[in-house]
Amino acid sequence: MPAPNPDRKALATLGAAVRERLAGDPSVYKVPVATAEIHAVASFLSESECRHLIGLIDEVARPSELFDEAYREAYRTSYSGDVDQSDGIVRSIERRLSDLIGIDLAWSETVQGQRYLPGQEFRAHCDWFDTEAAYWPSEVARGGQRSWTAMAYLNDVEDGGVTEFPRIGVSIPPQAGSLILWNNATPDGAPNLETLHAALPVKAGVKYVITKWFRTRRWS
Ligand SMILES: O=C(O)CCC(=O)C(=O)O
Ligand SMILES: [Fe+2]
Numbered sequence: 001m002p003a004p005n006p007d008r009k010a011l012a013t014l015g016a017a018v019r020e021r022l023a024g025d026p027s028v029y030k031v032p033v034a035t036a037e038i039h040a041v042a043s044f045l046s047e048s049e050c051r052h053l054i055g056l057i058d059e060v061a062r063p064s065e066l067f068d069e070a071y072r073e074a075y076r077t078s079y080s081g082d083v084d085q086s087d088g089i090v091r092s093i094e095r096r097l098s099d100l101i102g103i104d105l106a107w108s109e110t111v112q113g114q115r116y117l118p119g120q121e122f123r124a125h126c127d128w129f130d131t132e133a134a135y136w137p138s139e140v141a142r143g144g145q146r147s148w149t150a151m152a153y154l155n156d157v158e159d160g161g162v163t164e165f166p167r168i169g170v171s172i173p174p175q176a177g178s179l180i181l182w183n184n185a186t187p188d189g190a191p192n193l194e195t196l197h198a199a200l201p202v203k204a205g206v207k208y209v210i211t212k213w214f215r216t217r218r219w220s
Contacts, residue, residue, distance in 0.1 A: 005131060005145075005189070005190065005191075006140060006144070007144040007145045007189065007216040007217075008188070008189035008190065009189060010144070010189070010216045010217065011145060011147055011185040011189035011216055012185070012187065012188050012189035013189075014103070014147050014148075014216060015037070015147070015183050015185055015186075015187055015189065016187070017102060018101055018102055018103065018147075018148060018183065019037065019183075019187075021101065021102040022039050022100075022101070022181070025100065027041050027042075027100075028040075028041055028100075028181075029041070029042070031170055033168045033169075033170060035167075035168055035192075035194045036165070036168050036170075036182060036183070036192055036194045036195050037182060037183040038165070038168075038170060038180065038181070038182040038195075039180065039181045039182070040172070040178060040179065040180050040181075041100070041178065041179040041180075041181070042175070042177070042178050043177045043178065044096075044097075044100075044152055044177060044178060044179035045093065045152055045154070045176075045177040045179070046177065047176070047177065049089060049093060049177075050154040050155060050176050050177055050208075052089050053083065053089070053090070053093075053113065053154050053208070053210055054154050054155065054208050056083045056084055056087060056090070056113060057079075057081075057083060057113035057114070057115050057154075057208055057210075058115070059084075060081050060082070060083070060084075060113070061079040061081065061113070061115045077116075077119070077120040077121055077122075078114050078115060078116040078117075078120045078121070078122055078199070078207075079114065079115045079116075080112055080113070080114045081112065081113060082110050082111070082112060082113070083111050083112070083113040083210065085110050085111070090111055093111075093210075094108075094111060094212070097150055097179075097212060100181075101148060101150065101181060101214065103147070103148065103214045104218075106218050106219065107143060107214055107215050107216075107217060107218055107219055108212050108213065108214045108215065108219060109143075109146075109212065109213045109214075109215070109219055110212075111210050111211070111212050112210065112211045112212070113208070113209075113210050114207075114208070114209045114210070114211065115206060115207070115208050116161060116199065116201075116202045116206065116207040116208075117202065117206055118160075118201075118202050118203065118204060118205070118206075119201055119202065120201060120202055121198065121199055121200060121201040121202070122198060122199035123198055124166060124196050124197065124198040125196070125197070125198070126184065126191065126193065126195055126196055126197075127146050127149050127184050127195070127213060128145065128146060128184045128185075128191045128192075128195075129145055129146060141220075142215075142219060142220050143215030143216065143217050143218055143219035143220065144215055144216035144217050145184070145185070145215065145216045146184055146213040146214070146215060147183070147184060147185060147214050147215060147216050148181060148182065148183055148184065148213075148214045149181070149182050149184060149211065149212075149213055149214075150179060150180075150181050150211070150212045150213075150214070151163070151179070151180050151181075151209055151210070151211045151212075152177070152178065152179045152180075152209060152210050153174040153175055153176060153177070153178050153179075153207075153208075153209055154176060154177075154208035154209060154210065155174065155176050155205075155206070155207065155208050156174060156175060156176050157173075157174045157202055157204075157205045157206070157207045158203075158204040158205030159202075159203035159204040159205065160200055160201055160202045160203035160204065160205075160207075161173075161174050161199065161200060161201070161202040161203075161205075161207035162174070162199075162200045163180070163197060163198070163199055163200075164197060164198050164199075164200055165194070165195065165196065165197045166196060166197075166198065167193070167194045167196050168194050174207055174209070182195055183195075
């Protein structure tokens, strides 16, 4: 029996609205694949915004090496955590992002920062919540499914760290300031399994990203 998907209709409606908005924005490039909606915006963040965000992530991303050693075999070996939500630059970036995608900021989770040291990765996964997991009833009450993912790269990585969508053959190399956006749902509001993606291991250098997940309804 398929898992219940109470957000299906709302996801379809939201998907259509975002699709139309992004299509009308000349700064947005649509990745030419048929079975998923992935978009990119070059230079969404300025150099100084990237530098600032990297500083915020480094402030909270400790302990690193020792902690990371213990988790080396894990699914996601990078550091991940909230960046300072009261920071004025973070807030202005959030507003710009909400304006670009056309979803109210109140529907989005707080900005996450991620840092990958050499060897670290995030293995293939979907951002979609598992509606059969024990956490799902509480997520339903907190805004429901993750509808769109927005992720920005804060630096160029010396080697590795590519974001790969293996099912659709799309690989996106980290580029300082660029943003990618994708719909985790299909146009009719079902989970889009083609959005499976992975952060391939960093081979040299460090990789920094920020991520924001938009929900289907107001997040709390
Ligand atoms: O760092 C990346 O390239 C991907 C990160 C990701 O998939 C996530 O945070 O859910
Ligand atoms: Fe992800």
